[in-house]
Amino acid sequence: MAGFPVVRLRRLRYNPVLRSMVRETEIEVKDLIYPLFVTAGRDVKNPVPSMPGIYQLSIDNLLKEAEEVVGLGIPAVLLFGVPEPGEKDEVATPAYVPEGIVQQAVRALKKEFPGLLVITDVCLCEYTSHGHCGLVDGGVILNDPTLELLARTALSHVEAGADMVAPSDMMDGRVAAIRKKLDAHGFTETPILSYAAKYASAFYGPFREAAGSAPQFGDRRSYQMDPANGREALREVAQDLEEGADIIMVKPALSYLDVIRQVRNHFNCPLAAYNVSGEYAMIKAAALHGWISEREVVMEVLTSIKRAGADLIITYFAKDVAGWLKTC
Numbered sequence: 001m002a003g004f005p006v007v008r009l010r011r012l013r014y015n016p017v018l019r020s021m022v023r024e025t026e027i028e029v030k031d032l033i034y035p036l037f038v039t040a041g042r043d044v045k046n047p048v049p050s051m052p053g054i055y056q057l058s059i060d061n062l063l064k065e066a067e068e069v070v071g072l073g074i075p076a077v078l079l080f081g082v083p084e085p086g087e088k089d090e091v092a093t094p095a096y097v098p099e100g101i102v103q104q105a106v107r108a109l110k111k112e113f114p115g116l117l118v119i120t121d122v123c124l125c126e127y128t129s130h131g132h133c134g135l136v137d138g139g140v141i142l143n144d145p146t147l148e149l150l151a152r153t154a155l156s157h158v159e160a161g162a163d164m165v166a167p168s169d170m171m172d173g174r175v176a177a178i179r180k181k182l183d184a185h186g187f188t189e190t191p192i193l194s195y196a197a198k199y200a201s202a203f204y205g206p207f208r209e210a211a212g213s214a215p216q217f218g219d220r221r222s223y224q225m226d227p228a229n230g231r232e233a234l235r236e237v238a239q240d241l242e243e244g245a246d247i248i249m250v251k252p253a254l255s256y257l258d259v260i261r262q263v264r265n266h267f268n269c270p271l272a273a274y275n276v277s278g279e280y281a282m283i284k285a286a287a288l289h290g291w292i293s294e295r296e297v298v299m300e301v302l303t304s305i306k307r308a309g310a311d312l313i314i315t316y317f318a319k320d321v322a323g324w325l326k327t328c
């Protein structure tokens with residue numbers, strides 16, 4: 001094989017048109033999913049201090065936000081509910097009642113914007129008084145008794161009109177439980193986006209402020225994955241696919257690009273990555289100090305996630321990116 005001077009890799013870099021013709025990875029607005037936090041009340045728009053530009057929104061303001069999202073061409077949103085603190089209990093009742101905040105928000109969104117794909121996060125931590133993603137007994141997070149509540153939550157979202165459900169709790173068997181419940185109620189065609197490889201990560205800190213979902217004791221390491229484990233992620237993904245997951249997610253994204261790549265190499269399913277709250281907060285903080293160029297860093301980061309193998313990216317930057325893609 002010939003080397004330099006016959007081979008010159010810079011030949012394809014001198015001209016911007018040529019550079020764009022040989023570009024391997026492109027971020028498109030259709031890849032983006034925008035997370036939204038919905039809360040009770042009217043005309044509520046509470047800024048999340050650690051996530052500049054992100055708010056807890058009451059349904060009226062959520063609809064305004066959705067209008068902007070649709071106008072920007074973003075195809076999908078991921079909904080999180082923020083119930084009133086007084087509503088929470090040990091069995092996460094506000095997660096699965098028909099008049100729960102997410103159920104109301106889904107109905108309102110689908111009525112106003114039928115073409116917007118509404119995905120709901122299915123978890124109990126925002127709705128339990130103890131802040132854990134499952135039922136608790138004597139300090140232990142119970143697996144099997146939690147499954148029925150997750151399935152009930154997913155069903156109530158779908159009955160409200162959700163297009164897809166995204167379980168993020170990391171209990172074993174939740175995808176099977178949700179699939180069975182949806183099928184039994186005739187929702188055989190509603191897909192499940194599974195948070196399959198979800199790590200016990202400190203990068204969720206700002207989200208827990210946004211969703212009011214910090215655990216009141218202990219941590220989530222008995223159910224979310226150990227950040228040190230890569231091979232185990234493949235077992236999690238295989239398990240969720242066997243149980244009927246349609247789209248697989250790796251979360252967080254940036255410290256786990258190797259996991260995204262491994263999952264992409266091993267499985268042929270669509271793959272999503274969650275560019276989580278702490279990843280957003282770090283970029284925002286540095287940008288607010290003028291230490292980095294926000295737009296360039298965001299595009300570089302999202303490109304790296306896609307290059308690693310993700311098809312879809314859940315990101316708090318979705319609106320910014322959609323706007324930039326329109327103008328460039």
Ligand code: PBG
Nearest residue numbers: 123125168203204207276277278
């Ligand atoms: C709920 C849930 C979390 C996130 C998504 N769903 C937090 C957690 O597991 O503590 C994190 C999202 C983010 O950080 O942006 N279980």
